[in-house]
Amino acid sequence: xxxxxxERIEEVWADAAAKYGLDPVVNDRRAGEALFRQPFDLENLPxxxxxxxxxxxxxxxxxxxxxxxxxxxxxxxxxxLEANYQSRxxxxxxxxxxxxxxxxxxQLDKVVVRYAFQxxxxxxxxxxxxxxxxxxxxxPFVFNETLMLLFAAFLxxxxxxxVGWAALEKSGDAGDATRISPYLKHLLLRMLTTDGxxxxxxxxxxxxxxxxxxxxxxxxxxxxxxxxPLMNHLTMSLVDYSLAHELGHRLLDHRGVxxxxxxxxxxxxxxxxxxxxxxxxxxSWGWRDELLDDAPLGQLARIMLGPLCFAIFERWYAGxxxxxxxxxxxxxxxxxxxxxxxxxxRQESEARMRATFEAVAIYQAQNIAKGAxxxxxxxxxxxxxxxxxxxxxxxxxxxxxxxxxxxxRHARKVAKPLI
Amino acid sequence: xSACPLSNPNKAVVQMAEERVLRDLVDPAVTDTDELLxxxxxxxxxxNAFPGDQVRQGKxxxxxxxxxxxxxxxxxxxxxxxxxxxxxxxxxxxxALAALVxxxxxxxxxxxxxxxxxxxxxxxxxxxxxxxxxxxxxx
Numbered sequence: 001x002x003x004x005x006x007e008r009i010e011e012v013w014a015d016a017a018a019k020y021g022l023d024p025v026v027n028d029r030r031a032g033e034a035l036f037r038q039p040f041d042l043e044n045l046p047x048x049x050x051x052x053x054x055x056x057x058x059x060x061x062x063x064x065x066x067x068x069x070x071x072x073x074x075x076x077x078x079x080x081l082e083a084n085y086q087s088r089x090x091x092x093x094x095x096x097x098x099x100x101x102x103x104x105x106x107q108l109d110k111v112v113v114r115y116a117f118q119x120x121x122x123x124x125x126x127x128x129x130x131x132x133x134x135x136x137x138x139x140p141f142v143f144n145e146t147l148m149l150l151f152a153a154f155l156x157x158x159x160x161x162x163v164g165w166a167a168l169e170k171s172g173d174a175g176d177a178t179r180i181s182p183y184l185k186h187l188l189l190r191m192l193t194t195d196g197x198x199x200x201x202x203x204x205x206x207x208x209x210x211x212x213x214x215x216x217x218x219x220x221x222x223x224x225x226x227x228x229p230l231m232n233h234l235t236m237s238l239v240d241y242s243l244a245h246e247l248g249h250r251l252l253d254h255r256g257v258x259x260x261x262x263x264x265x266x267x268x269x270x271x272x273x274x275x276x277x278x279x280x281x282x283x284s285w286g287w288r289d290e291l292l293d294d295a296p297l298g299q300l301a302r303i304m305l306g307p308l309c310f311a312i313f314e315r316w317y318a319g320x321x322x323x324x325x326x327x328x329x330x331x332x333x334x335x336x337x338x339x340x341x342x343x344x345x346r347q348e349s350e351a352r353m354r355a356t357f358e359a360v361a362i363y364q365a366q367n368i369a370k371g372a373x374x375x376x377x378x379x380x381x382x383x384x385x386x387x388x389x390x391x392x393x394x395x396x397x398x399x400x401x402x403x404x405x406x407x408x409r410h411a412r413k414v415a416k417p418l419i
Numbered sequence: 420x421s422a423c424p425l426s427n428p429n430k431a432v433v434q435m436a437e438e439r440v441l442r443d444l445v446d447p448a449v450t451d452t453d454e455l456l457x458x459x460x461x462x463x464x465x466x467n468a469f470p471g472d473q474v475r476q477g478k479x480x481x482x483x484x485x486x487x488x489x490x491x492x493x494x495x496x497x498x499x500x501x502x503x504x505x506x507x508x509x510x511x512x513x514x515a516l517a518a519l520v521x522x523x524x525x526x527x528x529x530x531x532x533x534x535x536x537x538x539x540x541x542x543x544x545x546x547x548x549x550x551x552x553x554x555x556x557x558x
Contacts, residue, residue, distance in 0.1 A: 018527040021480030120479035125467040202552030249466040256464035341472035348470040
């Protein structure tokens, strides 16, 4: 059997990206040269590959049994973050390989992580896609952008994006709901102008025009700088849990779950991927525990951050869509997406959340029975965090739906949607 | 000069069938635009982490292809000079223009129904609007 080579990966990915419109940059030489393999970014690659090597050193049997040599050289990586996500996927897969609870039917090979410059702010989600024998786990630019904006906006309600866990103790239950975060404004503006956020659109970027001409959006701001400890812990947990979920689709050999028309069949497939994802996430826990050293939580509470952030992020995002749809309807403009999807989205999210938190509760009970602890401090911290996150959902809904009508109309006019 | 389809009955049947498919796709009275976008998304076998919206996913796919499609379509004289290029309500003209566009969709992007779906969407958007910002020197 021939070994997988970086050239083959690039060829299959280019083919998939072209066929399914996965990345506007792939197959566009000029855009690719401007955005991928940038020297400032590739400076980080040796350290990332060294971390990947560390995973191989700790779990050699997995790498002996699977063809992943291609991942350890620089040739295949378009961005260092891509290699970082692959390394984190190896943490999940290699620990699962050692687990006595692994289903022998699960295939752990041919997983390739890609970073795509997908920019549509109304469809921000990682995804799994099988193409020509390879299983691509794709983390789109817009997913990273959205999660950073929403978590930065959330943390502003309890003191700012640099805060640590102590801030949860200090602020009131709902946080500061009166001020509209510049990060939330940025996300709402991205959503409103997403059709104009594309390299092929001529002229000044629509977001810049709107920020200059519509006072409400003037202070909209991107997230810059190093994240504080709380933001780091929450976003890291969310990304790792998302990777685990997508690996769940790969292990279950799923194809095209998102396009399944029957809602119950789709929900069942997603719950199956969630369960496998949670199993991966808990099995590989040792790799992440140290990164949460300064979180005042025991291990079981730390593990909860993954499913909790995953579930609440989905609700925040849906809340921004719902609120913005209301603002669009008030302003007399099309929201730009299918309103009926909000209801099916809610049904799917609720069913998945219920199943995930049942799995979390069972996991906790089993581990507490074996001597692990979930003490009062853990309970208080998780409870405070959850209450503030849920309160922020209300803030998103209220603030997104109250974008002034004139600002909504102006943003839509400037972005000139194609359809 | 292309051969007369009647000299090859099988080819004529295929062309008639394709024209019928294209007619259904370009005619807003038969299929609404959201339905076309849903069909486009339904060709994509990805499994998303978060629930979403197939109409929007179809739009995102079309936007991802935009630069490549502009290169393939916007500089073509036979498209640029077509009477329906500025937009029309005449379904026959839309079908004829969509057939020209479908023939130019790069094979890496579309094959079979997919290239006709893409062509129908581009024609519904309007060639001029779709090609706005296209610069041949940068292509």
